[in-house]
Each structure stands twice: as C-alpha cells, then as structure tokens.
Amino acid sequence: MxxxxxxxxxxxxxxxxxxxxxxxxxxxxxxxxxxxxxxxxxxxxxxxxxxxxxxxxxxxxxxxxxxxxxxxxxxxxxxxxxxxxxxxxxxxxxxxxxxxxxxxxxxxxxxxxxxxxxxxxxxQMGAYLGAGVLEQGIDACVSSWQRFAPNTIPAGAKAGGNYLSGQLVAREARRLGFGEGIALASTGLLSEGAGENLFLVFDGALHTTPVSAALLNGITRNTLITLARANGIEVVERDIPREYLYLCDELFMCGTAAEITPIRSVDGKPVGAGKPGPLTHRMQDLFFGLFDGRTKDQWGWLEAV
Ligand code: PMP
The missing domain is CATH 3.30.470.10 (Aminotransferase class 4, branched-chain amino acid transferase, N-terminal domain)
Incomplete structure (x- = not known):
C-alpha cells in the first residue's frame, strides 16, 4: 500500500x-x-x-x-x-x-x-506488524542472520546503519511467510526481533534478554519492566538459549512501533496454547491503560503536546 x-x-x-x-x-x-x-x-x-x-x-x-x-x-x-x-x-x-x-x-x-x-x-500509523496483530498475535521465525558481534557495530545506538541487519531479518521472515523474524546474537543466544525486544513468560514471570545480547535497550522494554514490577510481576533479565522460544508459556515482542505484539508460534511450533496468553493480555492492559487512564502514570511518561 x-x-x-x-x-x-x-x-x-x-x-x-x-x-x-x-x-x-x-x-x-x-x-x-x-x-x-x-x-x-x-x-x-x-x-x-x-x-x-x-x-x-x-x-x-x-x-x-x-x-x-x-x-x-x-x-x-x-x-x-x-x-x-x-x-x-x-x-x-x-x-x-x-x-x-x-x-x-x-x-x-x-x-x-x-x-x-x-x-x-x-x-498517523496503525499496528506496525499489520491490522489485528495486537489481538491475534503473529507467527515468527528465528532468522538465519545473527545480530552484530560485541565491539563491532554498537547495538545500543539507534543508528541508520544498524538497520541493514534489521532489514535482513525482517525481509527474510516476510519472504518465508512469517510475520516477523527473531535474531540470535553472535553467541548463539537470543537477542531480539528485527525491530522489537522480546519477553518470554515462564511460570507467571517475565524473562527478557539482557542489553549484552546485541539489542537496542528499548524504552517499551523498560516501560514493561517498570509496569510489571510496580504490579508485583517478577521480571528476570537473563541470557536465554533459542530453544526456550519453543518451551515458554507465552511470548511477545515490544517496541514503540510494535507496541505489545503477541507471538503465537515460532518456526511453526505453537507457543503455549498457540494464542495470546493471560500475562500478555495483562501487560497489554497495563500498557494501553496508560493512554486511556486505567493505569496511573506515576512516572511522568505522558508529555503533553
Ligand atoms: N530493538 C530494535 C532493533 C528497534 O529498532 C526497536 C524500536 N526502536 C526496539 C528494539 C524497541 O525499542 P523502543 O521500545 O525504544 O521503541
């Protein structure tokens, strides 16, 4: 379009x-x-x-x-x-x-x-990864492209050149019929999506990859960590091997453009029940609640136009 x-x-x-x-x-x-x-x-x-x-x-x-x-x-x-x-x-x-x-x-x-x-x-921009994805979720794949190795291109900078990597990951995923690609770091451990950070759910806790895993330190990621902890939800930042994408109870991507996009399958394997789960819904409610007033903005995040 x-x-x-x-x-x-x-x-x-x-x-x-x-x-x-x-x-x-x-x-x-x-x-x-x-x-x-x-x-x-x-x-x-x-x-x-x-x-x-x-x-x-x-x-x-x-x-x-x-x-x-x-x-x-x-x-x-x-x-x-x-x-x-x-x-x-x-x-x-x-x-x-x-x-x-x-x-x-x-x-x-x-x-x-x-x-x-x-x-x-x-x-004006709607849902970044397509209409209806916030509700239904997407099918993702692990990319054949890895993110940059440490001390090559700094992943912590949001620089134009970094997005050559993101384009390889995103375009490969689309070509293969997936909604988005997930990249591994040069260590072989999980990094992030082409333009989104990742959260996995295990036993009611959120697990997310650390900034040392070649990712952009997302402001949405930080928002969700803060909202979760303020609401008594445990958050763990840790190295995560690829196979835990297939074993977690729930999985979602987050970013300014993607907001909170549930992932219902990875590499053709269903994540949990194969549809957005309860903690994903809870995080969406807390996040979108900031904008309709259901979540109190105690951090001064909403800056008036
Ligand atoms: N990782 C990458 C590579 C991104 O481009 C983005 C989007 N800026 C994110 C993560 C999420 O960052 P944020 O939540 O700050 O938008």
Whole structure:
C-alpha cells in the first residue's frame, strides 16, 4: 500500500512543506549509514494528546549521536519542541514521530566533519506488524542472520546503519511467510526481533534478554519492566538459549512501533496454547491503560503536546 504523507515536516529548525525536506545525493549518511534516529508515539489521552516518553526517546537520540560523534546542533528541549510543533502543524493526535539527525553534505570520507542536519516527521500509523496483530498475535521465525558481534557495530545506538541487519531479518521472515523474524546474537543466544525486544513468560514471570545480547535497550522494554514490577510481576533479565522460544508459556515482542505484539508460534511450533496468553493480555492492559487512564502514570511518561 502506498504511503500517504502529511503536509508538514520539521527540518533544520523550521516547519516546511513535506516535499521541500530533501537530502543531497552526496550526503554522508546516504553513503555510510551515518544517521541516528528515534521512533516515538503520541496517543490520545483523557487529558488531551500526549507524547509517550518524549524526553527519554530524545535523550537516547543524543546518546546514539554521542557514540558516533555526531554533533546535534540543537538542545534536547529544542528537539522536544520540534516534535510537538510537527504534531500540531499536521493536526495529529495519535501519531508516530521520527526524529533523525544525519551527517549531511560538506565532506567526503569516513572521518569527514560534515554538518549535521536534523528532521522530525510525524504521521498517523496503525499496528506496525499489520491490522489485528495486537489481538491475534503473529507467527515468527528465528532468522538465519545473527545480530552484530560485541565491539563491532554498537547495538545500543539507534543508528541508520544498524538497520541493514534489521532489514535482513525482517525481509527474510516476510519472504518465508512469517510475520516477523527473531535474531540470535553472535553467541548463539537470543537477542531480539528485527525491530522489537522480546519477553518470554515462564511460570507467571517475565524473562527478557539482557542489553549484552546485541539489542537496542528499548524504552517499551523498560516501560514493561517498570509496569510489571510496580504490579508485583517478577521480571528476570537473563541470557536465554533459542530453544526456550519453543518451551515458554507465552511470548511477545515490544517496541514503540510494535507496541505489545503477541507471538503465537515460532518456526511453526505453537507457543503455549498457540494464542495470546493471560500475562500478555495483562501487560497489554497495563500498557494501553496508560493512554486511556486505567493505569496511573506515576512516572511522568505522558508529555503533553
Ligand atoms: N530493538 C530494535 C532493533 C528497534 O529498532 C526497536 C524500536 N526502536 C526496539 C528494539 C524497541 O525499542 P523502543 O521500545 O525504544 O521503541
């Protein structure tokens, strides 16, 4: 399905028409993957539209930039303001936001000191992995592609180049008829989905892979750990071998785009009863409850537009 675009975008300090936010073909990022970005959602809430963990996402943007020595010529507050401005300019309430900072035109070669350009786009987006998946779940597979080895490409940065790995994992899964791919780390232990973190359920406790398993330290992952512990649900961060995907009681993926997507089978083997289970439903209720007021936001995660 062709994407339809909103009218306005924020680019290098101002709101402009979508069509005018262009990049030169010789921009550094296009050749070398030298961009850092975020994915953020805004939701309708009883107190008006709110951006979920806006500051935490943009702090991660600055952290990703720090790893690559990308100088962002704005403050955190200015990027937060740009996110709010682009939502307002497009008249959006429930949206997906994409801040991106990239090495632009003005130098050639890997260590060139290029200017950093920054954009923030926002558009309406439904369930990332397809209509109905939050309720029904998806069938996933373990990818033949592994994630990057330690001290090669830093998984803890959300950088454009990292998503070559994600594309291999996601596209292989789709080609084989699966809803999403799950990657192993170079250790052979479980890492994460192409663009989502993983939670497995054993005996009523949540188990998730550690940041040392070549994954992005997801803000949704952190949200679910926090919500679970606040509600007396045990959470264990630990190395998990692949076969436990087949043996767990329940399994789900999480991320800003994917929200909480249940996984009903892996590699053709049913997970638990082969449908979303009770703890998955409980975590969905706690998470989505933040936006309709059923879950009290005691952490200041909802930042007003
Ligand atoms: N892992 C990868 C590789 C991702 O791209 C994402 C999405 N940003 C996640 C995990 C989940 O992160 P978050 O919950 O912060 O969106």
């Amino acid at each position: 062709a994407q339809t675009y909103p009218d306005h975008i924020w680019h290098n300090g101002r709101i402009k028409p979508w069509a005018e936010a262009t990049v030169h073909v010789m921009a550094h990022a296009l050749h070398y993957g030298s961009s850092v970005f975020e994915g953020i959602r805004s939701y309708e809430t009883p107190n008006g539209p709110a951006i979920f963990r806006l500051s935490d996402h943009n702090r991660r943007l600055f952290n990703s930039a720090k790893i690559y020595d990308i100088q962002i010529p704005y403050t955190l507050e200015e990027i937060n303001a740009a996110c709010r401005a682009v939502i307002k300019a497009n008249g959006l309430s429930k949206s997906y936001l994409r801040p991106v900072a990239y090495r632009g035109l003005g130098g050639f070669g890997l260590s060139a000191e290029t200017p950093t350009d920054v954009a923030v786009a926002a558009w």
